Amino acid sequence: MAIVAVAGGTGNIGRAIVEALVATGKHKVKILARKPNAEVEARVGVPVIVVDYDNVPGLTKILEDNKIDTVISTITMIPMDGSSPKEIQLIQAADASKTTKRLISSDWAAPAPSDNVGSLPSVINRLAAEKELAKVSNLETTHIVNGYFLDFFTSPVVKSYLQQRTFFIDIPNNVAAIPGSGDVSVVFTHSADIAKFTAAILDLEKWDPVSYVIGDRVTLNEFLRYAEAAKGVKFDVTYDSVETLKTGVVTELPSYLPMYPFFPKPAMLGFLATFGQWFEAGVFDIKPERTLNHQFPHIKTGKVKDLLEQAWKTT
Structure with missing residues (x-):
């Protein structure tokens, strides 16, 4: 059983992943969010832990206090309020945490071509997160391309x-x-299928650096x-x-x-x-040699x- 924290798990792809994790009955699941959400807690039966992503030491302590061994990030790479995404801070906190050993970083898209990096904030933010991931010393990481x-x-x-x-x-x-x-x-x-594969890879002993879902x-x-x-x-x-x-x-x-x-x-x-x-x-038109579909053929999309x-x- 993994003790999993889903960052951004109150909505969008994060909420789908939380529900898929709960449905397996295998894991203890918690949600990291910027503000309380009693409705989600009641509907899903998962506690929402309020965090300040800008306080990396504080976030690290929260991960350790809750014995989080796996972090799944669904933080948006294009915040609609104009702020910068907090993916880098989350990566830093997870790497510093003594209990956290695995992290699925936020992507949920397709590989972006480098010749258009300067035109889209989401690509710039994703590349910044990848640079931060390259620095980690205590984490096994992957991100999901779908x-x-x-x-x-x-x-x-x-x-x-x-x-x-x-x-x-x-x-x-x-x-x-x-x-x-x-x-x-x-x-x-569809997000429901992505969520099922995300829950399934927690059972793998080793992750690929990039995980593909078709x-x-x-x-x-x-x-x-x-x-x-x-x-x-x-x-x-x-x-x-x-x-x-x-x-x-x-x-x-x-x-x-x-x-x-x-x-x-x-x-x-x-x-x-x-x-x-x-x-x-x-x-x-993603055509990887290895996909999660092949690893988990029972999951139909x-x-x-x-x-x-x-x-x-x-x-």
């Missing part, structure tokens, strides 16, 4: 703690702006056809060429507008232009076609 969250297109009908964010293919409004050709494969994985692999054009079939309508579709994306321009979709108060329009469209280039370049039908099928 492609793109399928949840963004299927919540809230398909249970998820991630909010719906239908980039490129705007399913609610029956429109799409496909980056590039749309013929490059993309790995899509939910499903489809092109954006295939994804579009599945969405159209689920809704029973043809979408209004445009294609943004790579040349256009390189100028920082993308076709604006109706689903983007509600996000502008939290993600200002110029920054968001620039982000999507970069992201679109990554899709077309195959960054999200949700497929794009099936989950889109569940979320959007007309009756």
